[in-house]
Amino acid sequence: MTTPADDAVAVDRVSKNFGSTVALADVSFSVQRAERFGFIGPDGAGKTTLFRILATLMAPDQGRARVLGRDVVSDLWTLRARIGYMPGRFSLYPDLSVDENLRFFASVFGTTIEREYQQIAPIYSQLEPFRDRRAAALSGGMKQKLALCCALVHRPEILFLDEPTTGVDAVSRREFWDLLDTFKQSGMTILVSTPYMDEANRCDRVALMQGGRILAIDTPQAIADSFDRPLFAIRASDRYRALKALREWPHTHSVYPFGETLHYADKRTDVPADRIATEMLAFLSSHGFDDASVERTAPTVEDSFIARMGAPEGVRAA
Amino acid sequence: MNEAPAIVVRDLTRKFGGFTAVDRITFEVHAGEVFGFLGANGAGKTTAIRMLTALLAPTSGQAMVAGHDVYREAEQIKCDIGYMSQRFSLYEDLTVRENIRLYGGIYDLTDRQIHDRTTRMLAQLGLEHAADQFVRAIPLGWRQKLAFSVALLHEPKIVFLDEPTSGVDPITRRQFWELIYEAAARGTTVLVTTHYLDEAEYCDRISIMVAGRIAAIGTPGELKKKFDASSIDEIFVRLARPAAASEARK
Structure with a gap:
């Protein structure tokens, strides 16, 4: 010290x-x-x-x-x-x-x-x-x-x-x-x-x-890593509609546009990430997003910043 | 898309003395599209936007904006477009309500229209509580969202946004983009400039200006495929500063 x-x-x-x-x-x-x-x-x-x-x-x-x-x-x-x-x-x-x-x-x-x-x-x-x-x-x-x-x-x-x-x-x-x-x-x-x-x-x-x-x-690495939930990158051809649909999903903790993807974090902390991904794909395809893909992604400093800013309306569901 | 394009530009050129700021650019923006107009500082974006908003006469070439000719129909263009920039958007020493009223008056709306649209806008933005506050007293993020709504007050066909999200926090930036999407979904055409290249991904199509010319145009996906790049940022660096890019590769 x-x-x-x-x-x-x-x-x-x-x-x-x-x-x-x-x-x-x-x-x-x-x-x-x-x-x-x-x-x-x-x-x-x-x-x-x-x-x-x-x-x-x-x-x-x-x-x-x-x-x-x-x-x-x-x-x-x-x-x-x-x-x-x-x-x-x-x-x-x-x-x-x-x-x-x-x-x-x-x-x-x-x-x-x-x-x-x-x-x-x-x-x-x-x-x-x-x-x-x-x-x-x-x-x-x-x-x-x-x-x-x-x-x-x-x-x-x-x-x-x-x-x-x-x-x-x-x-x-x-x-x-x-x-x-x-x-x-x-x-x-x-x-x-x-x-x-x-x-x-x-x-x-x-x-x-x-x-x-x-x-x-x-x-910067530690700040990015401090994001405390599994983070997913979602691709769908109609991103804005997918964003709106995901806001209605009861498990959504946060979802927002991030570059060419949507970044999604789930409310549930006791469910394995691969199961969340599977469920999300099923949800998206049931809402007509047949081309959607979901994969785990590493949080960035920006994700961490958003998470720490509190819960303003609009970006976060729930 | 069957509708007539919102913007049609053919060989548009502007010279300042011996310097060609915009050099024979040709492109179209479709109605209802979110079009990202990118380029390095000094590439000619601002000059091009000033011509498209009928504030600056071209040296040569053609441009039709909302169906009007930029040479002969400047006043009609001004009625059919909205404009918002990061540098100047609202009068800080007027209240929120006064700003809306002022713009409504400038665009010749009736008292009834101004009243109804003010009410609707304040409700949409959740700004009813701040209606009688000076604009300088409200946070920048809100100000930018308000400025955008004011630029749409007269229901223009096209809105030009010049670095609307500069200096804004990451959440407000995204909320701002949702306002853009909503406007586009209602049929408003949006032409937007930004230095945040992740925002380029939010556009339906983008163009990248380099030294007065359009060096690339297409959907973000098309451009990434064409340039074999993983991000718009990568393409931008390669196009905007070929020398710097080759330097970096050394």
């Missing part, structure tokens, strides 16, 4: 309200050095507020947060030079060129692009062909890379990336995560938030967030 002082981030019962809106409710967690830690959750989960607090830009109402062993409120000036922060909203100067933006951020921290070249090279090399282009004229993916470059230029020990891949297409998202992989060896701690459940697998550990609370913290 490491002591709290060794942790890159230690958050203890932090709460933050805006008027009557609860942004963070009694949040606690810690992140180890060199760990890549993801916050997965929808808009309004509290991710941005949490990142602002950790980046020393906002004080919590209650609780304490330490980054690199320093308090984010009382030690903010010493901390700021040691952390890199990439806000969710594009916050560079649109009228400045790629190079001008980068030079500006370097100069704020008393350094230069040349001195830090080694550090930023993996990203900067991709931006160099556009070095004279105004930031406003960059594509979404390139803007994200420039913002990351600016957050890195002073060699921070820890990086806070708030939704770096939101609104970016699937290919650019993948490239961005590949880019983060290049920092693995350097030992930098990275905290990153995302609304995309599939990105959980690119992190060492993740926290699932919803409504200002942390629902779970663990490795």
